[in-house]
Amino acid sequence: MREFDYVRADSLDHAAAQAGPHAALIAGGTNLLDLMKLQVMVPERVIDISRLDGLDTIEADGPGLRIGAMVRNADLAADPRIRADYPVLARALLAGASGQIRNKASTGGNLLQRTRCPYFYDTAMACNKRAPGSGCAAEGGASRMLAILGTSKDCRAAHPSDMAVALRALEARVAIRAPNGTERILEMDQLYRLPGDRPDLETELDEGDIITAVLLPAPALGSSQSYRKIRDRASYAFALVSVAAVVTMQDDRIGKASLAFGGLAPRPWKDAQVDAMLAGQAPSEALFSKAADTLLAEAVSDAGNEFKRHLAHRAMIAVLREATGLAPASTGTDLVGEPA
Missing domain, CATH: 3.30.43.10 (Uridine Diphospho-n-acetylenolpyruvylglucosamine Reductase, domain 2)
Structure with a gap:
């Protein structure tokens, strides 16, 4: 150091x-x-x-909640309001890291952890994220953990956060304080940049900007919420694929579906077209399979991570089956991923 x-x-x-x-x-x-x-x-x-005072509290924000940027992951997952009204967030946090890390990691820090791949860690390897213009050693390299959606020729790293995926499904927003003291609110998709030709620029934060809080909307009453994470080992690992779902049923049809995905893209991934396809429809295997095909229509993979297409397809269908009552809810949130 x-x-x-x-x-x-x-x-x-x-x-x-x-x-x-x-x-x-x-x-x-x-x-x-x-x-x-x-x-x-x-x-x-x-x-x-x-x-700093005032950044470590969870407070009512109208019908929703304001989560301070310094709230620890462990405290957030254990909060009774989160467990009762936003269980997908609690489950994602508990799946996200070891107990020791959850005791230390903060809400704001979790959102801003670096999008990375093994080559980012190795300073002997070319990495456009670490050194813009140096190249991408991941091209033609080991790709098992790399993204298949939203990538560019300059970077294929996947966003590592579990918490951010759940927040995306919950349609949370982020409060940001500018150096002049003013506050602006960004949607999750507005916070994160896709890599394009500048993968070193991961967010839309300007110099001196500080995330102060995450804003949760009113609870989706009567919704089924779930988080399924598939990873190489159950104890502690980044997701190969994860799915967060918030689904509300109305008269045996899907009233609203909000799905977000991890392990697949450089940011928590959400596809508005997929959510729209599900809304108003009677749940069925055919519908879920068509929605999964739509999600993955523009996926770019190679021999090393082609399995992610099939894994994401199956995981999405399994989560939707549970959320809509076509299948019993699973007893856990984690599966161990095996190469396809």
Whole structure:
């Protein structure tokens, strides 16, 4: 790890004033510190916001909830309001990491963890995300964990967050404080950028912007919510494929469906066309299969991750069968993924 200046911020204004092109915010540090040890990230200044007041609470926000950026993953998953009204979020958090990491990781930090692949970690390998213009060693390399949707020739890394996938299905928004003190609200899709030809730019945050909260809408009353994560080992691993679903039934038809996917794309993936296809329809295997085909119509894969197409197809159908009552609900949220 290289030397750096450490600043403990005493206010959001102080933190924003210390920001710059060679500075990084630290909250829980579960991702940043690992990358600094490997010299993948080498900030000259680290700004600690972990002790700021007012960022570690979960409060009512009209009919919904406002989750402070410093709320720990473990506390969020255990909150009675989350477990009762937003169970898909609690399940995703519990599937996301070890207990030790959940005790330290923050809500804002989880959203901003780096989208990455094995080549991003290896400073001897070319990586446009780590060094723009250097190339992408993942092209022609090991692709098992790479994305198949929303990628570009410059980057095929998949977004690692479980929490963000559930938040996308819940149609959550993100509150961001600008250096001048004003607040703006972004949808999840507005927060994350696709890689294009600048995979080093992962979000729409400007210099000095700080995520202060996640805003959950009113609970979807009467909905069936589920999170299914398929991974190589059950103890602790990123998703090969994950599916978050919030489905409301009306008179034996799907009133509304909101699905989001992990392990498939550089950001939590949502396809409005898929949700629209399901709304108003009677649940059936044929409908679910057609919706899965639509989701994967533009997927780009190779021999190493072609199995993700089939895995995502089957996982989506299984989750929809449970959510609509065509099949009993599963007893757990995790499956162990095997190569197809």
